[in-house]
Each structure stands twice: as structure tokens, then as C-alpha cells.
Amino acid sequence: MKEFHSDISGFYKLSMEERQKLISSLVNLNQDEIKILKELGYFTPTQIDTLIENVVGSYQLPLGLALNFKINDKDYILPMVIEEPSVVAAASNAAKMARKHGGFHSDEVKPIMISQIQITQLKDVEASKKSLLENKEKLLKIANEQDPMLNELGGGARDIEIREINTNKGIMIILHLLVNVLDAMGANVVNTMAEAISPYIEEISGGKVYLRIVSNLATHRIAKSRATFDKEMLGGEEVVEGILNAYEFAVADPYRATTHNKGIMNGIVALTLATGNDSRAIEAGCHAYASSSGQYSPLTKFKTDSDGNLVGEIEVPLALGIIGGMTKIHPMARVALKILNLKSASELSQVGAALDLAQNVAALRALASEGIQKGHMALHSRNIAKVAGVPDELLEKVAQEMIKEKKIRVDYAKQILQRLSDSKNL
Numbered sequence: 089m090k091e092f093h094s095d096i097s098g099f100y101k102l103s104m105e106e107r108q109k110l111i112s113s114l115v116n117l118n119q120d121e122i123k124i125l126k127e128l129g130y131f132t133p134t135q136i137d138t139l140i141e142n143v144v145g146s147y148q149l150p151l152g153l154a155l156n157f158k159i160n161d162k163d164y165i166l167p168m169v170i171e172e173p174s175v176v177a178a179a180s181n182a183a184k185m186a187r188k189h190g191g192f193h194s195d196e197v198k199p200i201m202i203s204q205i206q207i208t209q210l211k212d213v214e215a216s217k218k219s220l221l222e223n224k225e226k227l228l229k230i231a232n233e234q235d236p237m238l239n240e241l242g243g244g245a246r247d248i249e250i251r252e253i254n255t256n257k258g259i260m261i262i263l264h265l266l267v268n269v270l271d272a273m274g275a276n277v278v279n280t281m282a283e284a285i286s287p288y289i290e291e292i293s294g295g296k297v298y299l300r301i302v303s304n305l306a307t308h309r310i311a312k313s314r315a316t317f318d319k320e321m322l323g324g325e326e327v328v329e330g331i332l333n334a335y336e337f338a339v340a341d342p343y344r345a346t347t348h349n350k351g352i353m354n355g356i357v358a359l360t361l362a363t364g365n366d367s368r369a370i371e372a373g374c375h376a377y378a379s380s381s382g383q384y385s386p387l388t389k390f391k392t393d394s395d396g397n398l399v400g401e402i403e404v405p406l407a408l409g410i411i412g413g414m415t416k417i418h419p420m421a422r423v424a425l426k427i428l429n430l431k432s433a434s435e436l437s438q439v440g441a442a443l444d445l446a447q448n449v450a451a452l453r454a455l456a457s458e459g460i461q462k463g464h465m466a467l468h469s470r471n472i473a474k475v476a477g478v479p480d481e482l483l484e485k486v487a488q489e490m491i492k493e494k495k496i497r498v499d500y501a502k503q504i505l506q507r508l509s510d511s512k513n514l
């Protein structure tokens with residue numbers, strides 16, 4: 089074993105096998121751990137080694153399928169990558185409750201991304217603004233020259249927005265370049281365009297440009313979905329009342345709104361990962377959007393219809409692509425997209441919004457009735473039993489015993505295991 093240190097020069101130049109050897113020796117991995125490190129699943133060594141830097145292995149998570157979704161009269165099976173028990177089942181359940189009332193209705197999502205260009209050191213802010221607006225067509229032309237193919241397919245830079253912000257370093261103009269990115273998430277294309285127009289922006293504004301980067305607050309790419317969830321399937325009037333109370337709690341209290349929205353993220357992050365999209369971008373955008381009133385607020389809204397059914401709606405920025413990024417490179421993302429059977433990125437965002445709404449309703453239903461732990465614990469207890477070293481053939485037995493005794497803990501699983509083996513040896 090080598091002496092442990094993190095200052096490993098030239099690590100990136102090593103082959104993946106050499107890196108695996110080095111890290112195994114540095115942290116003293118045993119044979120089983122080395123075997124896991126070398127297990128790349130469906131990735132070839134070259135594929136995985138070229139995705140990011142300093143690669144030593146691949147990390148697997150379950151891919152589950154959420155069922156029962158009908159969105160805009162089309163049936164969908166939704167792939168979800170998530171480690172948390174109950175989430176997939178919960179989404180499927182809520183989708184069934186919406187299905188009884190026609191399913192989800194999601195609006196068309198225009199794939200318009202914003203690229204921000206930060207213009208500083210301005211001598212005459214008003215004159216600079218005027219000049220930028222007057223030269224809009226030229227700016228769009230330079231931007232569009234960067235991606236002729238996007239233009240041919242009907243996308244491209246469409247408009248600009250000029251914003252003035254007051255900062256500790258004085259007034260800055262922030263130019264938003266609005267680009268129709270069609271079926272891509274779009275960060276790469278808008279970043280390229282923003283960099284390309286910046287020299288001209290400096291020339292006509294007289295300012296100095298620093299940042300030129302996509303905004304993940306994709307306010308021109310908002311996904312909206314609505315559905316009616318059956319009162320009886322939810323558990324009756326009392327549960328619906330509980331959900332409405334839970335919603336008002338989230339409206340009034342950012343501590344609760346954060347957890348309310350976390351439940352929504354369970355859906356969208358799982359779909360985002362499954363389809364090879366950037367989950368950090370989606371989460372950052374959703375949380376910023378949730379704060380747009382000045383107070384962090386729930387991303388969903390609820391009321392009842394005249395029959396007492398729950399009517400829910402959601403509004404979230406969802407910049408999801410079906411081309412570009414990892415979507416076509418990641419073997420499982422390709423499979424997930426095939427399962428989804430989509431025609432466009434807009435459709436994926438529509439599906440994402442419906443899933444988010446379903447996820448939220450499922451969580452609120454559980455919270456407003458039996459509580460979240462019951463559903464969680466069945467799977468969780470199996471995981472705990474596994475951690476306690478219970479062999480596969482006894483997992484169910486030990487898990488059930490822990491649930492019955494309401495003691496879902498590693499030490500208790502070990503006790504049960506001990507008891508079982510003692511009784512076997514008698």
C-alpha cells in the first residue's frame with residue numbers, strides 16, 4: 089500500500105487501468121472492491137474514460153418505470169433513475185388517479201434558451217442600450233452564422249432582451265440572447281453564439297464584456313401541466329382536505345415549500361438522469377423559479393372541483409433535450425428515450441411536468457393520510473437488512489420482522505439474524 093496523499097501529478101495522463109491500480113493501492117481496496125471498480129456495465133472502457141476526467145469506474149443506479157401516465161391523450165411509460173424507495177410506485181399511483189379523469193394536460197413548451205452577456209464599464213448606459221437595440225439584426229445574424237444547421241431546421245437566435253442591473257461594481261447591461269434550440273437542451277449552442285457576438289457587442293456598446301453563458305433560469309421554456317385526481321382514490325374528502333392544508337402550509341412557509349419542491353424534484357431529477365440530461369441545470373432553474381415572487385414557494389397549486397376531486401397544476405422551467413449532451417451517448421439514456429417514444433424535446437418537457445405533478449400529489453397524499461414512512465419502510469427495511477449482512481434468502485423474513493416490530497435498524501436486523509441462526513443450530 090502506498091502512503092496516502094491526494095497530490096497525484098499526471099493522474100489524468102494514466103490509462104484507466106493504471107488509475108484503478110493506483111487508487112486501489114492508495115486506499116487499500118480489497119479484491120471485492122477492485123472487482124466493483126472494474127465493473128463498467130454497458131460502458132466500454134473508452135466510452136466511460138472519455139466522458140469526464142480522471143475516470144476510475146462507473147456508478148450504477150436503478151432504472152425504474154413509472155406506469156399509468158396519460159398525457160395529452162397519449163400513453164407513456166416513464167423511465168426514472170433514482171435510489172429512493174417508493175418514488176416510482178408513488179408516481180404510478182398518482183398517475184392512475186389522474187387517468188380516471190382524462191390524465192394530464194400539458195402545454196406546448198417552446199425550446200427557447202437564454203444566453204447572458206455581461207457588459208460592464210459603461211460610460212453612457214442609455215446610449216449603449218440604444219446602440220445594442222439598433223443593432224439587434226446584426227447581432228442575430230452573427231449568432232446564427234455559428235450554427236447554420238440549427239437555422240436550416242427552423243431554430244436559431246430569435247431575439248434579444250436588454251436588462252440593466254445595479255451591482256457593487258456599478259451599473260451593468262445584461263444582454264439576453266434568445267435562441268430556439270429545437271430538440272437540444274441548448275447550453276452548448278447558446279454559449280457558442282454568446283461568445284461569437286461579444287466582440288461586436290463591445291464595439292457597439294463601448295463596454296467591456298466578461299461573462300457569456302447560458303442562464304439556467306429558462307423562463308422562456310416553461311412547462312405547465314394540469315390534472316384532476318380522483319377524490320375516492322386519494323382516500324376521500326378528509327385526505328383531499330389534508331392535501332389542501334399541506335399546500336397552504338407550503339405557500340406560507342419556505343421551510344415546508346423546500347421539502348414540497350424536493351418531492352417534485354424526485355420526479356424530474358429521476359427523468360432527467362434517465363434521459364441523459366443535466367439534472368443540476370434543471371434543479372437550479374426550478375429552485376430559482378420557485379423564488380420568483382421574492383419568497384421561495386411551491387411549484388404546484390391545488391384546489392378542488394365541484395365534485396371534491398383534487399385539481400392540481402404545475403409550472404416549472406424544464407430545459408430538457410432529446411439530442412446533444414449525453415442523450416445519444418449514454419447507452420441507457422438511449423434505451424430510456426426509446427421507452428418514452430417522444431417526437432420532440434418539447435414533448436419531453438411536457439411529460440416531465442406531468443411526472444412532477446404526479447410525484448407531488450403522491451407525496452402529499454401519503455403525508456396527509458398514513459404518513460410517508462409506511463411505504464418507504466418496506467423497501468428501506470430490505471436495504472437495512474442487506475447492510476446488516478442478512479443473506480438474500482432471509483432478506484424478506486428479516487425485513488418483515490423489523491416492520492412488524494417497528495424497529496428498522498441495522499443492529500436489530502443483526503439481532504434477528506442471530507436469533508434465526510441460533511434456532512437453526514439448535
Ligand code: MEV
Nearest residue numbers: 347348350351451452460
Ligand atoms: C421525500 O423524498 C419527499 C417528501 O418529503 C416530499 C414532501 O414532503 O412533500 C415526501
